[in-house]
Amino acid sequence: MRKTSAVLATLSLAVLTLTGCASAPSFAGDVCDRAAASTASVADSVTVEGDLGAAPDVTVYAPVKGDKTSFTDVVTGEGNTLTSTSQGMVLDIAFYGGESGDKLYESEFNGDPSRVHSISYWAERSAGLETVLECATGGSRIVAVLTPEDFGEANVEAFGLAKDENVVAIVDLQDVYLAHAEGASQFNDARGLPSVVRAPDGTPGVIVPDSDAPSEAVTETLIKGDGAKVEKDSTIVTNIMAVGWDDKTVTSSSWGAEPNIGPAAQELVGATVGSQLLVVVPEADGNPATAIVVDVLGIVPVPEQ
Structure with missing residues (x-):
């Protein structure tokens, strides 16, 4: 070497x-309006209990149906805003089958702050997560319903889901780092x-x-x-x-x-x-x-x- x-x-x-004067956060050139992009009724699909960052106690009111990926923030954090697909963040996530309500996957939920990744990292694993995470703030808990297409064909097959089955996601966005110097x-x-x-x-x-x-x-x-x-x-x-x-x-x-x-x-x-x-x-x-x-x-x- x-x-x-x-x-x-x-x-x-x-x-x-x-x-200069601070401007409103934007994502891909569009001003962030998380409230307008969300669908409040998504929260009716589940009950989520437990502290942010700890493995949640989730009840899914199956079957959960939806023809497009949608989300809502059941807890809105006061941390930094995600304004870039390469911005660092720490999150935990759990997926549930929309037909059965059964848990498909759950990340560590162990409080480890070193698991820093980006929207791009998670979108490579499930494309719909980019939509779910755009303009979200650190400290938020997000409930989302993903279409099978947005969950990912490989994931649908790996978890043995029906081709038209939606997936419920619970995302705890523990921390968001700055996108650039400020x-x-x-x-x-x-x-x-x-x-x-x-x-x-x-x-x-x-x-x-x-x-x-x-x-x-x-x-x-x-x-x-x-x-x-x-x-x-x-x-x-x-x-x-x-x-x-x-x-x-x-x-x-x-x-x-x-x-x-x-x-x-x-x-x-x-x-x-x-x-x-x-x-x-x-x-x-x-x-x-x-x-x-x-x-x-x-x-x-x-x-x-």
Whole structure:
């Protein structure tokens, strides 16, 4: 394995394991209106008891019928809003047959906060979950009725369901991480460093100057978030983009992929959740100089013992 500088090694590993007035949350360009998209009568299909995050006691009033996937929030959380299919979140889910009311599948419901995935991850397993999760907020409990098509042909076959059988889903959305950096833009007067622009969804664009890269590592805070502070032993959720200084091309990026989760690099210790940092790593040990933009999206809680 080739040698790299400490910060580049840490940040690159994370990639590979992969201001103004506030605006209303949006998903795929449309302003979120969770209430308008939901169907309150879905809640009449079931009784759900128990605390959020604990395995629920569910009674399904079978048969449950529906010609389209629908949902309602029986508990509306006050956490972050899901505005991207690649945004990090922690959820538990249980599925029940619409004809029998029998439980088909139940996730861990063990309070483990390290099971961070995205809407895309869950939609690959059951396409209808994208509709169910769009614009949902952390801390919500969702009741949904999925059509067999949205539950997934492979799932219908695997669970031995009738081809026209609906499926009831109970989703506990325990936590939602930020989709991108959010906070106050910071003034930096250092010369000869890259500039960073951002798309509406927060995706950065890095403009590398024609001057030589600095001879020592440089870290700048571009956006200062108002969240918790990253400690040296923190496990953090980030988005990262790395751009080569010489060729000015993106060498790695986690944007649009599964959330990055890993230990905080030294250069990120002391940063606050919601911040965006620029880290410039000079050429060293045969590795070219690299500009790395990091969005600090959250700190993964330590599981209770």
